[in-house]
Amino acid sequence: MAGQRTILHADMDAFYASVEQRDRPELRGRPVVVGGAPEARGVVAAASYEARAFGVRSALPMSRALRLCPEAVRVSPRFDRYGEVSRQVMAVFRSMTPLIEPLSLDEAFLDITMQTTAHGGAEAAARRLKAEVRRVTALNVSIGGGANKTVAKIASDAGKPDGLLIVAAGAERAFLAPLPIRALSGIGPKAEALLTAAGIRTIGELAEADAGQLERMFGSRGVQLREMARGIDQRPVEPVQERKSISAETTFAHDVVDGSDLRQELRRLADEAARRLRERRMRARTIVLKLRYSNFRTITRRATRAQPTDERDVIAGEAERLLDVVVEPGDRFRLIGVTCGHLSGLEASGQLSLWAPGDARATPAGDAKL
DNA sequence: TCTGGGGTCCTAGGACCC
DNA sequence: TCTGGGGTCCTAGGACCC
Structure with a gap:
């Protein structure tokens, strides 16, 4: 033990809002909302405490945030x-x-x-x-x-x-017991709804819940959740974590029907993903195409290659092939994206490479995942 | 009110092999 | 004539986090 x-x-x-207020003194004391433009279907990435007083929260559609707080200053993120x-x-x-x-x-x-x-x-x-x-x-x-x-x-x-x-x-x-289940990391809207329907609203009630019932609801995770609710958690702090995927995606300001528009954006995203792969000295074996229809239904289609790649044209080619299979005339899309997965370091694909600081999510330089 | 972009992890089913 | 069990790889979707 x-x-x-x-x-x-x-x-x-x-964080993002505080950095903006620090860098731009004229924003101090005012409601600041960091995120994309409402016309571009942006959402709130961060809200200053002044803005939160109006009910503005992260992930809120920007159009709605600015209605809640018309005097807010919107700032585009500077990642x-x-x-x-x-x-x-x-x-x-x-x-x-x-x-x-x-x-x-x-x-x-x-x-x-x-x-x-x-x-x-x-x-x-x-x-x-x-x-x-x-x-x-x-x-x-x-x-x-x-x-x-x-x-x-x-x-x-x-x-x-x-x-x-x-x-x-x-x-x-005793500290956890009175808090709402939603405070537990891992319990989102769906799990919350399920638990509430079962009469479980607080972490204390989750700690007392029937193990069999939780397992029927959440599988093996159910018992883990109950352990967490009891204040039991043996997970170590892990300083080095392997990156599993690199992705790039775009939500269009307006839905796109035209195939060549889709293709053009897809090539741009493939270029971006390839650039970031090379930056980290990594290669990918799987290329995933992501599409979101105008009705928000999201699908993914993937291709796995025998050899890993970091070449823009290979990634774009695979993604375009997948696009051709999926898209029907008249389909309207709000988002397109590319994910490169099944990553390996260059040395694993036959090239000489020193250990690359960018390979891990957490590095000595403090390079958090972006 | 109309929903980002970057990720991780899990599940479940099918193909294929021994 | 009926039908194993385990293992691995792959795919698609979904919940969740910041």
């Missing part, structure tokens, strides 16, 4: 910029422990089990991290801590914004 661990979950507050700031933040985390697992540009797990004593406890360590992130980036980070990932993650959410909440050893189950 592993001993008691100390896991932190660090999560930047309203390169967020990436730069992310690297600074991850470097701060890494200065405390090498055991960090980035989950996105603005979020990471840290295993500080070995550092806790030296820092005078988990709370002191978290306080130090918050101060250092603020010093380096002038941004706020919320930190949650506890015996495992589930507890740490929910604790960081519970403390937001600018939060710091450490759940004491032994108090996990």
